[in-house]
Amino acid sequence: MTSVPEVEGTKTAEPTRTDPAREVGLTPSEAERVRALVGREPNALEWGMFGAMWSEHCAYKHSKKLLRSLPTKGARVALGPGENAGAVDLGDGLLCVFKIESHNHPSAVEPFQGAATGVGGILRDVFAMGARPVALLNALAFGPPSDPRTRRLVAGVVGGIGSYGNCVGIPDVAGHVSFEPCFADNPLVNAMCVGFVQAGGLARAATARPGSAVYLVGSDTGRDGIAGASLLASFELGAEDEAKRPSVQVGSPFLEKLLMEATLELIARDAVEATSDLGAAGLTCATSEVAAKSGVGMRIDVDRVPRRAAGMIPYEVMLSESQERMLVVARPGREREVEDVFRRWELHGTRIGEVTPEPVLEVRAGTEVVASLVPSWLADDAPEYDVTEWAKEPAPARGWKVAEPPATNKIGVELLELLASPMVASRRILYRTYDQMVGTDTVVGPGGDAGILRIKGRTDGIAVAVDAQPRVAAIDPFVGAAAAVAEATRNLVCMGAKPLAITDCLNLGNPERPEGAWQLERTIAGIAAASEALGTPVVSGNVSLYNATRGRDPLGGSRDPLGGSKDIWPTATIGAVGHLTDVSRHIPVTSGRAGDIVLLAGSAHVGIGASAYGALIGVHEGPVAFDLALEARLQRFVLAAHERGLVRAAHDRAEGGLGVALAELCLREGIGMKVTLPAVRGIDKRVALFGEGPSGVVLVVDAAHAARVRALADEHEVPTWTLGQIGGDLLEVAPVLGTPVAALRDAYDHGLPRALGREG
Amino acid sequence: MRFVATIHVRPKAEVRDPQGEAILGALGSLGLGVVAVRTGKEIVVTFEADDDAAARTAADVMGRELLANPVIEDFRVELATA
Amino acid sequence: MRFVATIHVRPKAEVRDPQGEAILGALGSLGLGVVAVRTGKEIVVTFEADDDAAARTAADVMGRELLANPVIEDFRVELATA
Amino acid sequence: MVRVAILRFPGTWSERDFEHALSLVGADTEILWHTEVDLSGFDAAIVPGGFSYGDHVRAGAIARLSPATTELKRFAADGGPVLGSCNGFQILCEAGLLPGALIRNSGLEYISDWVRIRCEDAGTPFTEGLKDAVLRMPIGHGEGCFVADPATLERIEKEGLVLFRYVDGRGIVTGDANPNGSVNNIAGLRNEAGNVVGLMPHPERCAEPILGGTDGLRMLESLVRAVGTMPALVR
């Protein structure tokens, strides 16, 4: 599928002689560090390679130090952070490989392609390890849905995700969407991929040996995205967006599918000794990382790289971020076989060089050496900044309140408003455009608390979920991040799955500012605390910094000092993977049966300060708090109850509080219930109904089991409240409301299409 | 007056065109000596405008605001009276 | 000789054009007096042929065999030397 | 044992799903790469779903030019049972094995959902005993809107080539039951001889209770039964 280069395209200028280091994005002290390592003045290409590899996106300069504090070990962890993706052991030799990745800035510039190529990138991370992708998830955040820009972004991002995943044929099984003013200019697009591989078939980047042939396979290399992701994701979006626009990359999911099949076949045949995808910083990153991790060198000839444009210089070839490419190191003597597999899958694979014993990455253009650097300088020696040195908690006046709750509204009307609000309403119009069933492993798709996948030929299965809590994190990044970990894992528990491990995507503002540094530190601390408490180590992740609006209030007013601030709310997106020993025995997505008992387990201490209801009535304030020990006991209790077959249905209390959780239970099968609110001293009935707080699970149990369930909760030191009974066609919360399930349905189903202006 | 604008939308020269790549491969199998393929869209819009100048302005607005994605595409307008 | 054929593919008049309908709706909201929209594709093929006649035949084959589906589409070839 | 060939074009993605589903009815399957398709010795051929050649040009258009399609036409002309689902249906239409064409969904979006279809004819190897049955099946497509020129449509209807129509829960053809704007709610067709069948829904995605339904299994069971009783000449 190669073409004679037809276009010239826009030439990307190499850095000039005046100040090459600055032009590639390095600070003066970083430039000094480069010169000290290299021991001479690097040439323009070498500066470019350092600029890309030492960018925030590739080098994690501001986060690496803190990330070391995350718990990454556990009995079930097969592979922690450091490779393309992490893995947990499901037993009997099967590993589950997963990772999350952000594509925020590319999606802000070009929503469809930005989101599509984000999916492409995370798929490659998983299949580069030899794992066959079985599921995709995504977490998105946008501005207010009434804003025409948001509508364009939603259409583009969702369209791009769907077009890519559908074409490659990987089902989307779960996700998360936030709508908050702070994301209006800077949407979040986080994509997660989950795959399976037999333990013996795991491929690594760290296993290249001297003498082996190095192949580049997949798309031809073009001028698209020269140092695009590496630089674009490493600074704030600003006036220079326009200038950066030529760097938009267009994905080809069709080519990705062929590349995936070919890569998996090569790894299954054991014909390759190392693989890596080409993502940010393209060939520079793939060659230097494989060489550095393997402790070897590499000699490559850029003249052998198939091009899509005429007249490309080595700088462009080494830094192009053209999509759908992989670096493959063949086992000695297997080169013919590797080439045959490429050919059979109708792919263009070219031998571009070989692995060398001395640790030098030598880039040639024909016979001329155009760059010669030690791989670890590029891959490992970027500076690490300790953001805690300048981190500063902002002044505490971060809450705001516009009005007291308007007491005139009927609570029933408020419940419908909340159900129809973009924060709560059904996301079906979005996920309906993603294939959910291809692969025939989807037992529960989007719409449940978590997605569930069976594993053909085995009785066990996995549950997957992805969550974020930006509104809580805006008040307290530690609690927000911990709450996201808790929510993602609690969602697994609500399907009867035992949480095994998590992957995290940190979406934050500028770490060079004191508040941004503080948010980064607190966010990572929150993830660390929660993953420790809940026994779910971090096996992979991604950091996206410099997410900020252009410094104006997206709503045009000054009412909301948080939404109007420059940085986005600090948002940790957490992807969680759990295990079901018998996938057919998951907790089903059902309303329960007439006569079943409805219980609340965990905590009834809720507030509206950081809730969806609060957002509706103009309140956003602290304090927020979290009892992680209670959360851990709650999760263990629900799993214990399920193990004993005592749980008919379960649903976690999330956005919209208990009222929405109960309504959503009714909506599953269109059955009503009659309940009362838990009596907690000092909590008003509106707060009890709509307030939010961690550690709440609504359980539906057979009346005959209710006493045993409560006893089991007592054993686990988990408080429970008996709320009432399933039955009828009203959601009756005595004495405050009685709403027909049909009315709940209308609000919940049509809320989002109406908010996005797609329905009248 | 009634006008017909044909608005031709093409990916910018430096932007990759996966559809063109796929067609190139397919036409290759027909053995027709094909060396390069680029694909585009054309949108034929029939509309009312006061005069030629107004029609051209309107067609440009359509291209810019809706039909072409300025980040990755260029467009060109062909205008005729209906 | 090297030729460039632009092959224009349009849905037949009696076939629905959902994309055109959607654009009509969207352009309506721009208030530009739009009354009808049809969408088509254009494929620009660079290829080698011995002479003009051979080039025209080749371009017709491309249109007929791949680029247009005669059940729902018509096509038209514009030919030029490169 | 019934031997079923499953064709794989570049970009096909339901081939392994069909392989698994057919194993549940005891069929022996082989996945064949499109340049290496020889259907002699097979009892039936499946053209699965996916995005062959990325759906570029039109869904199924480039696959039509593959050697596999030539062999498929030969097999079909000899009376061999052929089932095309989703992209497979699109390929069969592009190849002229079934009439009409499939264009972009009227809502322009890809749709992944469950639909109901009513079977109108039991005279194909894939629908024995299913006449008037209402089947619940998943769909997953962006270009499933069936169209045909008026003369062709009239012929399709008159000759009873409509095999499946989108219907509501009561088995009635309604606008709301039609997910993609297909003319006359057409979800699937057969050819005149009845051995070639195409449909947009995915029978292989509903062949086990754990996936939410088993109506697809009924079509695959029909195939196994039908092949067992087919004249030896065809087999």
Ligand SMILES: Nc1ncnc2c1ncn2[C@@H]1O[C@H](COP(=O)(O)OP(=O)(O)O)[C@@H](O)[C@H]1O
């Ligand atoms: N927030 C995080 N938590 C844990 N691990 C992380 C985090 N961010 C990145 N990592 C790990 O660091 C490594 C490099 O990440 P990244 O550069 O995003 O991978 P890639 O180059 O494959 O895109 C990966 O192993 C990733 O899992």
Ligand SMILES: [Mg+2]
């Ligand atoms: Mg990677």
